Amino acid sequence: MLRTTLAGLRAHMGRLATTVLAIVLGVAFTTGTLVFTDTLERSFATQVMGSMERVDVIAFPPEPDAGTDPEAGPPSFGTAALEEVRGLSEVTAATGVVFGTAPLLDSDGRTLGAFPTAGTSVGGDVARYEAAEGRLPEGDDEVALSTLSAEQGGFTVGDTVSVLDPGGEPHDFTVTGLIEFGLEQSVSYRGAVAFAFGTAERMVEGDGFAEIHVRAAEGVPVERAVTAVAGVLDEAADVRSGQEHGESLASAAGADAAIMGTALLLFAAVSVFVSALVIHNTFAILVAQRQREMALLRCVGALRGQVFRGMLLEALVVGLAASALGTAVGVGLGLGGFALGSEYVVSGTDTPIEPVVEAVPVLAGLLVGTLVTLVSALVPALRATRVAPLDALRSSAVADGLEKGVGRARVAVGAALFLASGAVLALTLSTEAGTTGMALVVASAMVCFVGVLAVSPLLVRGTVRVLGWPLRRLGAVGSLAVDNTLRSPKRAATAMIALTVGATLITGYSVISSSMRVTMDAQLAEQFPVDYSISPQLSPDGEEAPIPDSVAAELESSPLISSVFTSRSASDENQVFVETYPGAELGTDIGNGEVEGDIGDVGAGSAAVGAGTATELGVGLGDRVELESAEGRVSLTVVAIVPGSGGLSGVTTSVTDFESLFPEVGAGYLYVRAQDGTDLKELTEVVDDAVADHPTLQVASAAEIRSEFDRVLETMFLVISGMLGLAILIAVFGISNTMALSVLERRRESALLRALGLSKARLRRMLGAEAVLVSLVGAILGVALGTLFGWAAGRSAFDGMLFALPAVEIAGFLAAAVVAGLLAALMPARRAARTSITGALASE
Amino acid sequence: MHQTSASVRTDPPQEPPAVVVRALTKVYSSGGSSVRALDGVDVEFARGAFTAIMGPSGSGKSTLMHCMAGLDTATSGSVRLGRTDLTTLTDKQLTLLRRDRIGFVFQSFNLLPMLTAEQNILLPAQIARRRVDPERLAHVVGVVGLDDRLDHLPSRLSGGQQQRVAVARALLGSPEVVYADEPTGNLDSRTGAEILAFLRDSARTMEQTVVMVTHDPVAASYADRVVFLRDGRLVDDLAAPTAQTVLDRLVGLEA
Numbered sequence A: 001m002l003r004t005t006l007a008g009l010r011a012h013m014g015r016l017a018t019t020v021l022a023i024v025l026g027v028a029f030t031t032g033t034l035v036f037t038d039t040l041e042r043s044f045a046t047q048v049m050g051s052m053e054r055v056d057v058i059a060f061p062p063e064p065d066a067g068t069d070p071e072a073g074p075p076s077f078g079t080a081a082l083e084e085v086r087g088l089s090e091v092t093a094a095t096g097v098v099f100g101t102a103p104l105l106d107s108d109g110r111t112l113g114a115f116p117t118a119g120t121s122v123g124g125d126v127a128r129y130e131a132a133e134g135r136l137p138e139g140d141d142e143v144a145l146s147t148l149s150a151e152q153g154g155f156t157v158g159d160t161v162s163v164l165d166p167g168g169e170p171h172d173f174t175v176t177g178l179i180e181f182g183l184e185q186s187v188s189y190r191g192a193v194a195f196a197f198g199t200a201e202r203m204v205e206g207d208g209f210a211e212i213h214v215r216a217a218e219g220v221p222v223e224r225a226v227t228a229v230a231g232v233l234d235e236a237a238d239v240r241s242g243q244e245h246g247e248s249l250a251s252a253a254g255a256d257a258a259i260m261g262t263a264l265l266l267f268a269a270v271s272v273f274v275s276a277l278v279i280h281n282t283f284a285i286l287v288a289q290r291q292r293e294m295a296l297l298r299c300v301g302a303l304r305g306q307v308f309r310g311m312l313l314e315a316l317v318v319g320l321a322a323s324a325l326g327t328a329v330g331v332g333l334g335l336g337g338f339a340l341g342s343e344y345v346v347s348g349t350d351t352p353i354e355p356v357v358e359a360v361p362v363l364a365g366l367l368v369g370t371l372v373t374l375v376s377a378l379v380p381a382l383r384a385t386r387v388a389p390l391d392a393l394r395s396s397a398v399a400d401g402l403e404k405g406v407g408r409a410r411v412a413v414g415a416a417l418f419l420a421s422g423a424v425l426a427l428t429l430s431t432e433a434g435t436t437g438m439a440l441v442v443a444s445a446m447v448c449f450v451g452v453l454a455v456s457p458l459l460v461r462g463t464v465r466v467l468g469w470p471l472r473r474l475g476a477v478g479s480l481a482v483d484n485t486l487r488s489p490k491r492a493a494t495a496m497i498a499l500t501v502g503a504t505l506i507t508g509y510s511v512i513s514s515s516m517r518v519t520m521d522a523q524l525a526e527q528f529p530v531d532y533s534i535s536p537q538l539s540p541d542g543e544e545a546p547i548p549d550s551v552a553a554e555l556e557s558s559p560l561i562s563s564v565f566t567s568r569s570a571s572d573e574n575q576v577f578v579e580t581y582p583g584a585e586l587g588t589d590i591g592n593g594e595v596e597g598d599i600g601d602v603g604a605g606s607a608a609v610g611a612g613t614a615t616e617l618g619v620g621l622g623d624r625v626e627l628e629s630a631e632g633r634v635s636l637t638v639v640a641i642v643p644g645s646g647g648l649s650g651v652t653t654s655v656t657d658f659e660s661l662f663p664e665v666g667a668g669y670l671y672v673r674a675q676d677g678t679d680l681k682e683l684t685e686v687v688d689d690a691v692a693d694h695p696t697l698q699v700a701s702a703a704e705i706r707s708e709f710d711r712v713l714e715t716m717f718l719v720i721s722g723m724l725g726l727a728i729l730i731a732v733f734g735i736s737n738t739m740a741l742s743v744l745e746r747r748r749e750s751a752l753l754r755a756l757g758l759s760k761a762r763l764r765r766m767l768g769a770e771a772v773l774v775s776l777v778g779a780i781l782g783v784a785l786g787t788l789f790g791w792a793a794g795r796s797a798f799d800g801m802l803f804a805l806p807a808v809e810i811a812g813f814l815a816a817a818v819v820a821g822l823l824a825a826l827m828p829a830r831r832a833a834r835t836s837i838t839g840a841l842a843s844e
Numbered sequence B: 001m002h003q004t005s006a007s008v009r010t011d012p013p014q015e016p017p018a019v020v021v022r023a024l025t026k027v028y029s030s031g032g033s034s035v036r037a038l039d040g041v042d043v044e045f046a047r048g049a050f051t052a053i054m055g056p057s058g059s060g061k062s063t064l065m066h067c068m069a070g071l072d073t074a075t076s077g078s079v080r081l082g083r084t085d086l087t088t089l090t091d092k093q094l095t096l097l098r099r100d101r102i103g104f105v106f107q108s109f110n111l112l113p114m115l116t117a118e119q120n121i122l123l124p125a126q127i128a129r130r131r132v133d134p135e136r137l138a139h140v141v142g143v144v145g146l147d148d149r150l151d152h153l154p155s156r157l158s159g160g161q162q163q164r165v166a167v168a169r170a171l172l173g174s175p176e177v178v179y180a181d182e183p184t185g186n187l188d189s190r191t192g193a194e195i196l197a198f199l200r201d202s203a204r205t206m207e208q209t210v211v212m213v214t215h216d217p218v219a220a221s222y223a224d225r226v227v228f229l230r231d232g233r234l235v236d237d238l239a240a241p242t243a244q245t246v247l248d249r250l251v252g253l254e255a
């Protein structure tokens, strides 16, 4: 039997080529992701460990107790502590590190980023960091930038930059070098400015040392040095070896890499699933085509089990071979992807990349590919054994490949699944927005998808009939294409379902993203019809400086500006978010489109509540909300419920009530609303003038906020499409493979058509139309499912979500499906047209 | 009427033949070896006549038919259909010629399985975007006796019924010539006889030129004339054949 199987395989290798390709792609993605993640993790680790190699012992000041005065500033070591460490016999050298905030200004003289840059000292006897480019700062007027800050500000070595001192005065420095701070969390998100020690003490707020770096004396084991250092420092201080600290940083980084890996693996799973569909279809078609061959085997005495095992053996060989190839490609892909992409993920590209290929990714790739192939071949193999020997031999070529009717069982199963999915969906929509709702939507979508899978032949028949109607008007080519698609709806269904997976996911995402965009826009415009917002730069310790009153006064004096108001917000004892808008006319300046009531009614003793908060607190219109703070308590009547996602999410109170609760909280934001019809450019000038003296204030225009938001959504869309692109590519291979096998099967038919006078070009067009039809049906189904569940997911995730159909994107997907169909038909159609008529007519 | 020359004219001089073949040679060469499937064939087929081509297996019957039908290209020599020389045509022109001027009936696999009998009959017209005269369709369908089977798929038709559909399809467009390669090869003798009768009657009543390849002397006896091939050459030509005269010639050929 083995020999027959292998001979069969050799004979059918051409037919399996695209299947092999599908397995290879799916496996390659899986293995590639794992290799990429491993390498990323290792590279993070190497990078971190690299910076810690130069430090034997690192000491951190004690964490402040919960009870201590928050005004005291971050904990630090004093000079005395450093001197004591230096005095130890186990220690050769020790350096104290100054660390705090030193806002770097951009070329416009405004602070860079939402958070002020960190300021730190570098160099000294025990220098943890080296310059990645240039050299470390030495002089009074020299500075080194973190690679992140340099990139954000567009600075390079040799540039002059301004940094604000603790008093807010700018000082100029020359950039001598760039430093890669790697994964040091205090720096990685906001960037840093590094000075020589003396300069740092002057430029960085706060006293003492945030870290002490120690080099152990010659011949002293690190552990002894750790114990010695710990002995002279505050006993609550955290003293550890450089190695240990590096490892903890690395494991945190590893966790990041793992999250990324998981996300990638999700996409890999989608690809593998799509590959499985493609493989399944190929085997199903091959079995159908080889019915006679197998019947002959049965006639000459092969047992049912032997035929079954033969098929599985074939799948095993194909699966193993393709998986091995896929694994190899995946390793290359992972490493190549890392080499290309590492720049964006791991900064500091000068760390040499160390390729990591472990056993797990290789085994996982082999296992996934082989198992998926075996499972996909199982049903076709079972079907093969059920062939009654004589039936198959007798069946005429004419009847081959013709199957009508979808089993009643399928329809019943499909209907049951649709009902279940619908029920879950209805349940979701009647419950609150939140993660449970999202999970339910996903579950409902999966159930629905299985239902679609069950009745897909019916769906194909229905959709093709509809789509086929205009196609038939186009003449013989169109008619034949429609008839060919309809002759084997099961095949067409499996081929298109693979594409449906990708189309559903992409459409779902774009529905959510466009709905989010529209919702945000609408709610911002309705509830926050402001043109500019001004806010203090965020501070890492949460203590933002209030906005100076002079800014508001200056803005108010401009004739271009119709209103200026501020916002104050705080959380009460029960973590209820309370806000108030001094200077704003509620209902005009902010808040509009209430769900219930009128926000204009808010005055002393009353409040408007965001929808989400209202449900959380269990209050409705006319009820009372109790708010409580250390300073007092108030009881307010709810006079309006507002949509939660438009900016007024918490409890909006009158200024009086807010002040009785939080007398000390100052203006967090300042909002500017221009007169109608004001030139945007003039307005910008007015606002810029008003904040010119306060470089740390952050200015954002509504347009900017919107475009920022759009950009984030677009980037996400590109990334997700890219990831799903592979699944879609595999699906296209699947359609191409189905076409190729059908073309082989229909050699005689093609020859007959050619004999009857169908030109080569029209034969090609016929097959192209067939493939386009299949992929279009798949895409339409995907768009329908994606729209439904994207809408449901949006509804369940956000309150008051407005639905927006991403018409342009959807048109794009459908156009892409047409192109995909044409591409899928390219090779099979060429082969069909090239086949000699007389040869095909003579063959049986 | 007992003629042995291959190039004897049998048609009246005032009516030019439908198909004229001159010095037709077809050499199949694969690798080192080459087969002369046709070796200088000269033959003419009269308009409105039903002619059978016979000969031992491998004698070149199918090859000759394929070359005359524009399905295959000859190595040398010429084939004329009416005024058109097939050997000078491009693939595209040959396709159009087959579509508009030639009809086919093959031994098997004549029909597209996903089309009904009627759709199969109308297929060439649909491909050519030709309008079909409903009366002509009704007539042809009536002649082959398919009226009550028109909406059946081929899988629900018997072999004989399938061949009738193929014959109807070939006759519908009134092509200049209908080629049939062993049209009754897969049928029992009674069903075969029906098909042959249709072919003969259509030649008589509709002035349809029909050229048929067959192995069967009885089938050949339905024709007006039989030409014999051996080793790629035309070796005999028999007018008004009967099964017995054909058999006699065949025996003579094989000897």
Ligand SMILES: Nc1ncnc2c1ncn2[C@@H]1O[C@H](COP(=O)(O)OP(=O)(O)OP(=O)(O)O)[C@@H](O)[C@H]1O
Binding pocket: B028, B029, B030, B035, B036, B037, B055, B056, B057, B058, B059, B060, B061, B062, B063, B064
């Ligand atoms: N594609 C081909 N390549 C090579 N040789 C071929 C090819 N087609 C036919 N031949 C050869 O040409 C010769 C004539 O073949 P052809 O099919 O015309 O015979 P035939 O008279 O139709 O035979 P049969 O009665 O068996 O159908 C044969 O020797 C055959 O082997």
Ligand SMILES: [Mg+2]
Binding pocket: B061, B062, B063
């Ligand atoms: Mg033949």
